[in-house]
Amino acid sequence: MRREEAERFTRNLDWNLLRTFIAIVQEGGITAAANRLLLKQPTVSTALKRLEGHVGKRLIDRGGGRFSVTAAGDLLYREAVEVQGSIGRLAVVMRDVREEVSGHVTIGMASHVVFPILDRVLGEFSRAHPAVSYAVDVSTSGEVVRWLLEKHTSMGICLVHRRHPKLAYEPLFREHFGFFCGPSHRFFGRRDLELSDLEGEASVSFRTDALQDALRPVALLRAELRMDDTIRGTSSHLEEVRRMIVAGVGIGPLPIHVMARDVADGLLWRLPPYDDPPAIDIHLVWNPVTRLNRAEEGLLSLLRERAAAVPFEDRTYPPAIPRGGPAPDQGESDSSP
Structure with a gap:
């Protein structure tokens, strides 16, 4: 696409169409997307047709009880999610432009993470920056990765099977x-x-x-x-x-x-x-292209610094695994995390 065509495409595109398209893909259908967006089904169908006309590609194969995203639709969806995430963070970034470190930090967390360094970092950071607020959202590791790709969360702490090329990883x-x-x-x-x-x-x-x-x-x-x-x-x-x-x-x-x-x-x-x-292994995961506010940058940096200062063998629980010995004494804790 030439520069003039790209500028015209951007200028004429209704961003609400992208928002509707994202909901259609994520909900797996027109009706479900309409319910999520609190819109009528014909309104969502019309929005999809307008978007397909604008990009000149069929984005969804539908009819006869089938629903599938085309190759063009999949490409547009992945790009649209990033665009939506960036737009959604503009208000956060602008709101947090102050002299003091402030802002909101959202951590996507796998179920029941027990890591003492994380607890100490949260305590230290909250005492140093009392204007910062926090949200910890617990879900599956796959869902945490999706939040990071959509720029809905500041950082994630989760299990990792396959590394996504757009995300950064460090073992915690x-x-x-x-x-x-x-x-x-x-x-x-x-x-x-x-x-x-x-x-x-x-x-x-x-x-x-x-x-x-x-x-x-x-x-x-x-x-x-x-x-x-x-x-x-x-x-x-x-x-x-x-x-x-x-x-x-x-x-x-x-x-x-x-x-x-x-x-x-x-x-x-x-x-x-x-x-x-x-x-x-439990990993710290973040999206390098997400524009973080000062609170998010500070907490992410401090957690990476404090974790890196401790040898990984001392971040392994239990610290010593019995090999070939008798069953552990179960009247006492196997380790002190």
Whole structure:
């Protein structure tokens, strides 16, 4: 597209059409998009036709009960999401132009992240900059990545399976997963168990516990134990996986250092493997092209600085994994995060 054509295209484009198109793609249909935008269905259909006429491409294949985004539509959607995110942040950036560090920070977080350095950084930063406000939104790691791409969140702390080329990543810490059971399970309190005893046992797990997803090391161990056909419950949130384990729905994987207090309180019992349990890295993720306010820049920079100052082996929980020894003393915490 020549420069004159590009300028004319930009000048004549109604940005509300892009907003409507984003909703159509994300909701997977005209009717659902209309409900989300509080518009009538014909209004949304007309907006889509206008946008297709403006770009000269068919963006959605629809009719006869089918709905699919064309190659041109997919390209436009990805660019439109970035444009919408940048426009949405203009008010935030302008509002926060002051002498003091102020502004709003949104952190997208995977379920139940336990990382003491993060807690200390939040405390230190909030004391130094009392005008800053915060929001912590908890969701799946995939959803956190989507928020970052759409520039709806300042930074993310989550599991990573495949790195998106438009995002920046730094490993924050490593956590080891163990299998656990609740008080009503026949394995509770037993120290004589072998890994083979878990074979075929009824289980619960995370939705990302799959060979092609973020909890691949856990999924590999489950496959080895032939537990794939025994899953009785799943959730995207650690708290709900823990709830099902405590309730006796099945055994399941949980981060060892996060569950140390529940083990000490008699709510959970650690099962094999005690030797070399699966390890998962939790990452700090951000979008390098997002225009951050001073509060966002400051907190992101401080968290990266404080984490980098600690050797990664000291950001691994538990800090020492027993190898070949007896079952851990479950009357006490395995580690002190």
